[in-house]
Amino acid sequence: MFRSQNVTFLRNILDKCFVNSTVLRWRTSSVGHISSDEVEAKPLNAIPGPGGLYQWPLIGSLLNFKPFTKFTTETIHEYLDQLHDKYGPVVKLQLGSQVVVISDPKDIETVYRNEGRYPQRPGPSILDAYNKRNNIQDNIGQLQGEAWHALRTPVNKRLMKADSATHYLEQQNKVTDDFVHILGTQNFTPETSQDLFFRYASESIAVVIFNKRLGLFEANPDQGSVDFLKAAETSLHMIQKAGLGKSLAHKWYRNKTYRTFENSQNLVRRVAIGHIEQARKVLEQEMKTGEFNEDSPNLLYSLLSDKKLTNETVADLMISLYFAGTDSTAKYTQVFLYNLAKHQEKQQNLRKEILDLLGPEGPLTATALSKMVYLKAALKESFRMIPPVAIGNTRILPVDLVLGGYKVPAGMKVFMFNKRPARTHFENPNQFLPERWLRSEDNTKKDSAHSMIVLPFGHGPRNCIGRRFAVQEIYLAAVKVLQKLQIDLQPESAFERFIYLPFAQAEKPIRFKFTKIV
Numbered sequence: 405m406f407r408s409q410n411v412t413f414l415r416n417i418l419d420k421c422f423v424n425s426t427v428l429r430w431r432t433s434s435v436g437h438i439s440s441d442e443v444e445a446k447p448l449n450a451i452p453g454p455g456g457l458y459q460w461p462l463i464g465s466l467l468n469f470k471p472f473t474k475f476t477t478e479t480i481h482e483y484l485d486q487l488h489d490k491y492g493p494v495v496k497l498q499l500g501s502q503v504v505v506i507s508d509p510k511d512i513e514t515v516y517r518n519e520g521r522y523p524q525r526p527g528p529s530i531l532d533a534y535n536k537r538n539n540i541q542d543n544i545g546q547l548q549g550e551a552w553h554a555l556r557t558p559v560n561k562r563l564m565k566a567d568s569a570t571h572y573l574e575q576q577n578k579v580t581d582d583f584v585h586i587l588g589t590q591n592f593t594p595e596t597s598q599d600l601f602f603r604y605a606s607e608s609i610a611v612v613i614f615n616k617r618l619g620l621f622e623a624n625p626d627q628g629s630v631d632f633l634k635a636a637e638t639s640l641h642m643i644q645k646a647g648l649g650k651s652l653a654h655k656w657y658r659n660k661t662y663r664t665f666e667n668s669q670n671l672v673r674r675v676a677i678g679h680i681e682q683a684r685k686v687l688e689q690e691m692k693t694g695e696f697n698e699d700s701p702n703l704l705y706s707l708l709s710d711k712k713l714t715n716e717t718v719a720d721l722m723i724s725l726y727f728a729g730t731d732s733t734a735k736y737t738q739v740f741l742y743n744l745a746k747h748q749e750k751q752q753n754l755r756k757e758i759l760d761l762l763g764p765e766g767p768l769t770a771t772a773l774s775k776m777v778y779l780k781a782a783l784k785e786s787f788r789m790i791p792p793v794a795i796g797n798t799r800i801l802p803v804d805l806v807l808g809g810y811k812v813p814a815g816m817k818v819f820m821f822n823k824r825p826a827r828t829h830f831e832n833p834n835q836f837l838p839e840r841w842l843r844s845e846d847n848t849k850k851d852s853a854h855s856m857i858v859l860p861f862g863h864g865p866r867n868c869i870g871r872r873f874a875v876q877e878i879y880l881a882a883v884k885v886l887q888k889l890q891i892d893l894q895p896e897s898a899f900e901r902f903i904y905l906p907f908a909q910a911e912k913p914i915r916f917k918f919t920k921i922v
């Protein structure tokens with residue numbers, strides 16, 4: 405052990421020789437400083453975790469799940485919680501490949517601060533296999549390095565600016581009006597209400613991606629668009645299963661998981677390509693007739709006009725956005741409304757904010773949205789209580805790091821298990837308290853690592869590219885539902901268990917009760 409003056413001395417020396425030293429090449433904290441514990445960092449093989457056969461490649465992954473344990477890929481969060489209870493904040497195990505799972509916000513911060521200009525998130529291995537077999541180019545979520553950056557930059561310009569999503573508010577207000585009208589006028593089984601949320605998310609993102617309404621709320625919607633929803637969900641489920649090592653052979657032959665994935669992914673692509681083709685035709689027609697309005701938002705037009713992008717790349721990008729932007733938002737909109745239904749007092753507080761700013765009929769505008777502090781706090785608290793992804797925040801380390809006192813080498817896959825500190829690092833963690841986010845910023849940011857806990861959309865240059873749209877759609881649903889309807893839960897749904905597929909969802913479809921406010 406080092407005394408504190410020795411540690412300060414060491415820090416100075418290490419900071420100076422940090423870059424070139426071969427002996428002291430381990431980056432040890434978010435800002436390159438070093439602590440006494442970290443100087444004595446232990447090797448990778450000292451990281452605790454399930455031992456013996458569990459550490460074997462391939463077989464080790466299978467042993468994590470049923471029938472060998474009580475866990476499945478959907479309850480991976482419960483399994484990781486149990487491992488962290490047993491082994492501490494750094495755990496090593498086989499999940500598809502060897503991974504290090506971390507849950508200390510300081511370590512999470514260290515990973516993000518050192519992720520570099522082109523952060524590496526492993527692409528889904530089953531999608532890699534599918535693309536290779538079908539001669540399809542890798543998409544934004546799979547590319548790495550400069551190729552990823554070259555594609556991400558033009559998309560950032562269109563989707564990630566502060567006002568990117570608000571340009572679509574007018575059209576998305578209309579989608580939400582239709583959604584809320586149906587919620588308020590029909591009786592649903594839990595399954596049909598769940599389906600309606602999928603239609604809502606799909607319809608909302610389609611006005612951005614394809615510049616058109618899909619008609620999913622109509623009596624006889626296009627069957628392809630309806631089938632897309634189930635196919636996207638199945639594809640994502642298979643991605644998760646394969647990614648966590650429950651399917652191993654898909655790389656070498658078309659096993660059952662792969663075939664299920666292939667069928668659903670074929671459908672996802674076919675439907676998305678159909679929409680893109682139609683959107684392109686409309687665009688060409690409008691340009692011919694002079695109807696085209698350059699000032700109205702049109703993502704497809706804007707991307708096709710970018711000389712650096714080929715038509716094929718634009719099409720693949722649109723497919724990825726449609727695929728990534730439906731299931732995720734559909735599921736989280738339900739989770740948020742669930743939290744509001746479960747916490748009636750908070751629902752009333754939020755309704756008051758909404759009615760004060762918009763009244764019972766007003767559309768959601770960018771100005772009103774900027775004033776809705778309770779809405780933002782409530783969604784953030786919902787993200788804390790039930791994070792939308794359990795292990796979506798993953799990186800392959802570009803440099804050697806010290807995490808929790810262990811040396812983790814460059815190239816290692818690291819899962820950031822933010823779900824755990826979201827419970828362990830807050831007062832009254834089991835209470836739904838939007839108010840905790842209303843306190844002054846400095847109060848919630850006493851510890852800089854605290855800002856590394858609630859990260860529903862990841863962090864850094866590779867964070868979720870659809871986040872502004874996802875959040876806007878969830879806000880719109882909450883605002884418009886609360887303007888018109890009271891949300892309750894039927895008694896059977898009062899204590900739902902949430903699982904990950906890979907996005908958070910209730911284990912059984914939620915039994916909402918929507919009642920018109922008179």
Ligand code: HEM
Binds near residue numbers: 726867
């Ligand atoms: C509640 C809804 C959503 C959640 C919780 C979510 C979550 C995430 C997360 C955690 C990541 C990884 C970020 C990282 O590695 O730092 C991600 C990436 C991504 N998301 Fe989302 N997402 C949502 C909605 C959307 C929407 C609406 C779209 C498209 C319109 C979208 C498109 C993407 C894409 C393309 C990536 C990969 C980005 C890249 O690798 O550069 N997501 N998302």
